[in-house]
Amino acid sequence: MIRIEGVEKGYRKKGGTYVPILSIPHLRFGEGETVSLVGPSGCGKTTFLHLVSGILLPEKGRVFFRDQDLTKLSERGRDRFRARHIGYVHQTFNLLPPFSALENVILGAFFAGRSGRATRDAARALLERVGLSDRMENRPGELSVGQQQRVALARAMINAPELILADEPLGSQDPETGQAVLELLLELVRESGATLLMVTHDHRTAEILDRRVDMREFALGMGEPAR
Amino acid sequence: MKLPSIVARHLSYRLPANLLLAFSILLGTALVTFLWIAADQAERRYHSSSKGYGVVLGPGDTSPLDLVLNTVFHLGQSQGIIPLSVYEQAHADRLGRRVGVRYAIPQVVGDSYRGFPIIGTTDEWFSKFSLGKNKKGERVPLQFLQGGAWRFSHEDLLEEAREQAGESGSERPGGHGEEHEAIPASWREVVLGSSAAERTGLRIGDEVIPSHGVGATLEEHAEAPFQVVGILAPTGTPIDRALYLPIGAFFRLKGHEVVKKGEGASKVAISSVIVDTKHPLGPMILRSLFQRRPEAQAAIPAVEIRKLFEMVGDLALALRSIGFLVLVVAAIGIFNSLYLTMDERRREVAIMRSLGARRSQIFAIVLFEALAVGGTGAFLGILGAHGGVFLFGETLRSWTGVPFSAVDFGLRDLWLLIGVTLLAGLAGLLPGLLTLRTDVARYLSPDR
Numbered sequence: 001m002i003r004i005e006g007v008e009k010g011y012r013k014k015g016g017t018y019v020p021i022l023s024i025p026h027l028r029f030g031e032g033e034t035v036s037l038v039g040p041s042g043c044g045k046t047t048f049l050h051l052v053s054g055i056l057l058p059e060k061g062r063v064f065f066r067d068q069d070l071t072k073l074s075e076r077g078r079d080r081f082r083a084r085h086i087g088y089v090h091q092t093f094n095l096l097p098p099f100s101a102l103e104n105v106i107l108g109a110f111f112a113g114r115s116g117r118a119t120r121d122a123a124r125a126l127l128e129r130v131g132l133s134d135r136m137e138n139r140p141g142e143l144s145v146g147q148q149q150r151v152a153l154a155r156a157m158i159n160a161p162e163l164i165l166a167d168e169p170l171g172s173q174d175p176e177t178g179q180a181v182l183e184l185l186l187e188l189v190r191e192s193g194a195t196l197l198m199v200t201h202d203h204r205t206a207e208i209l210d211r212r213v214d215m216r217e218f219a220l221g222m223g224e225p226a227r
Numbered sequence: 228m229k230l231p232s233i234v235a236r237h238l239s240y241r242l243p244a245n246l247l248l249a250f251s252i253l254l255g256t257a258l259v260t261f262l263w264i265a266a267d268q269a270e271r272r273y274h275s276s277s278k279g280y281g282v283v284l285g286p287g288d289t290s291p292l293d294l295v296l297n298t299v300f301h302l303g304q305s306q307g308i309i310p311l312s313v314y315e316q317a318h319a320d321r322l323g324r325r326v327g328v329r330y331a332i333p334q335v336v337g338d339s340y341r342g343f344p345i346i347g348t349t350d351e352w353f354s355k356f357s358l359g360k361n362k363k364g365e366r367v368p369l370q371f372l373q374g375g376a377w378r379f380s381h382e383d384l385l386e387e388a389r390e391q392a393g394e395s396g397s398e399r400p401g402g403h404g405e406e407h408e409a410i411p412a413s414w415r416e417v418v419l420g421s422s423a424a425e426r427t428g429l430r431i432g433d434e435v436i437p438s439h440g441v442g443a444t445l446e447e448h449a450e451a452p453f454q455v456v457g458i459l460a461p462t463g464t465p466i467d468r469a470l471y472l473p474i475g476a477f478f479r480l481k482g483h484e485v486v487k488k489g490e491g492a493s494k495v496a497i498s499s500v501i502v503d504t505k506h507p508l509g510p511m512i513l514r515s516l517f518q519r520r521p522e523a524q525a526a527i528p529a530v531e532i533r534k535l536f537e538m539v540g541d542l543a544l545a546l547r548s549i550g551f552l553v554l555v556v557a558a559i560g561i562f563n564s565l566y567l568t569m570d571e572r573r574r575e576v577a578i579m580r581s582l583g584a585r586r587s588q589i590f591a592i593v594l595f596e597a598l599a600v601g602g603t604g605a606f607l608g609i610l611g612a613h614g615g616v617f618l619f620g621e622t623l624r625s626w627t628g629v630p631f632s633a634v635d636f637g638l639r640d641l642w643l644l645i646g647v648t649l650l651a652g653l654a655g656l657l658p659g660l661l662t663l664r665t666d667v668a669r670y671l672s673p674d675r
Contacts, residue, residue, distance in 0.1 A: 046668075046671075046672070047668070050667075050668045050671075053581070055580070055581060055667050055668055055671075056668050075586070076585055076586075079580070079583050079584065079585045079586075080583065080585075081583075082581070082582075082583040083582065083583020083584075084583070086583075088581050088582070090578075090581075090671060094574075094577075094578045094581070094671065095578075096575055096578055096579070097240065097575075098236045098237050098239070098240030099236055103228060103236065106228045107228065107233070107579070107582060108582050110228050110233075111579065111582045111583040111584040111585075111588070112583055115228055115229060119228075155582070
């Protein structure tokens with residue numbers, strides 16, 4: 001489903017010096033696969049997710065989603081691709097403070113070009129599914145950390161995405177809450193049949209998933225990956 | 228959910244700041260609108276107030292504008308005197324060329340009652356003077372709200388002038404500036420303009436004691452109390468602010484020396500004569516005729532008021548510029564507010580972009596926020612200015628005599644609304660463009 005070929009990614013320092021971060025000769029992920037991306041901070045895990053989602057473009061190489069080369073798409077094309085095919089869950093949830101829980105979920109659909117009563121009903125159903133039927137009208141600031149992450153999960157799922165990218169979704173939570181959110185995420189992913197790429201530091205979490213990729217393998221300037 | 232709902236949510240999230248911005252726009256727009264209303268209505272009022280005053284005959288050694296301001300608008304001091312003969316000639320349409328005099332009404336000024344000017348005139352002021360035609364095209368004289376006019380005719384004036392000059396044959400004490408002891412009871416009557424009645428609280432039957440002069444320290448004519456016999460209906464002109472006495476009674480008030488010993492009745496002094504002519508070019512003809520007569524001049528109120536507004540036009544422009552300056556400052560406020568919240572916004576923008584939002588959608592959200600703040604402020608400002616005039620128009624009218632009309636919405640209001648909204652949009656343009664340059668990956672990071 002996802003195919004990475006000869007990708008190189010870095011950044012430019014002030015003064016113009018190029019600093020390489022990632023070099024991925026070849027990497028594939030299958031349909032419905034759940035994958036943990038592990039590695040120390042700074043090894044390029046989040047950058048990798050941004051490359052897969054089309055937020056960033058590589059300096060070299062190609063990123064395929066099925067047969068579509070994301071690097072060949074215009075920015076607008078990548079925006080549309082992201083809205084339609086990807087659900088994104090961030091470590092700090094990244095909910096929009098001015099909007100209620102329900103509106104945050106609906107916004108996910110709005111930017112994919114969907115609106116109206118059916119979308120609203122779908123958003124309600126998802127929030128009920130994640131156990132927030134009584135907090136739909138609350139703004140993020142009025143929700144607990146666990147509740148905010150549930151809203152973020154519902155938002156990621158609203159467009160029935162084929163690929164879910166989760167960037168340390170449990171990082172800000174206590175173990176109990178984190179465990180509950182993880183179970184819910186996996187449940188939703190398995191129900192939908194989506195592919196999951198999840199950045200995590202937690203080995204137990206990594207073991208639950210189908211496959212584990214150590215990003216140190218592709219990171220430039222880092223130590224040897226743990227085998 | 229639609230784009231306007233997203234904009235509305237953003238606006239309500241920063242409600243206090245946005246309300247303040249909208250309020251500053253409101254103030255600027257209201258100021259500009261109010262100045263427009265005031266300037267318009269003052270100009271309209273000045274023009275409508277001069278209706279009926281085709282030409283004013285008055286002293287030749289003053290400026291025609293001062294003469295008009297004093298005679299029509301009761302502003303400033305009496306501009307001097309002219310001999311009664313000028314009035315007699317005007318009344319008889321014998322000023323050198325016949326101009327079809329519709330009426331010639333004398334005025335004497337110089338006294339006041341509690342700050343309101345007192346005018347001595349004849350009863351033709353009530354029977355012949357007209358501010359204009361009604362819908363049927365008929366000339367309408369001044370109307371009475373209560374009571375009616377006193378009687379003191381043209382003939383009474385000529386007779387009193389002879390009396391003052393000692394030409395009547397009857398030896399009456401009081402001529403030549405000496406103390407008068409006898410103002411006939413039938414002359415001791417006064418008619419009030421509507422504002423004067425309202426502000427003084429005088430009613431029919433009440434007593435009025437005129438004060439000598441119009442300055443601060445005034446001596447009362449305690450010898451001559453006048454009884455209120457009529458109150459005029461509002462005209463929306465300075466007529467409303469004055470009190471009207473029989474001119475003969477005015478002559479006889481203590482200290483009013485209207486003719487010197489040995490001079491004839493034709494030399495009796497009056498302040499001015501209001502003339503209206505049937506001949507459409509009558510005022511111009513009279514002005515031309517009086518250019519060759521040293522004892523008086525003919526001033527045309529319509530012409531003088533136009534000159535006045537040309538003079539004060541710069542002041543009105545300066546006031547209006549202040550209003551526009553307030554609007555520009557408010558627009559800078561919008562820019563500032565959007566710019567200062569950029570960091571917070573960039574994070575929101577990054578989140579939206581990660582959800583698939585296009586740059587154009589993000590730009591539209593920021594721009595519409597600025598447009599909404601500006602448009603709302605401008606709309607409420609225009610509405611507020613008109614509403615304020617509607618609510619306080621009556622108070623303003625009684626203070627200034629200007630009949631403010633509140634619901635006088637015009638195309639200009641629409642242009643102001645569009646202009647201010649676009650100005651606000653302009654203020655949102657740069658912050659909107661800057662948000663487009665947001666580094667999504669950087670701002671999605673939890674470290675931000």
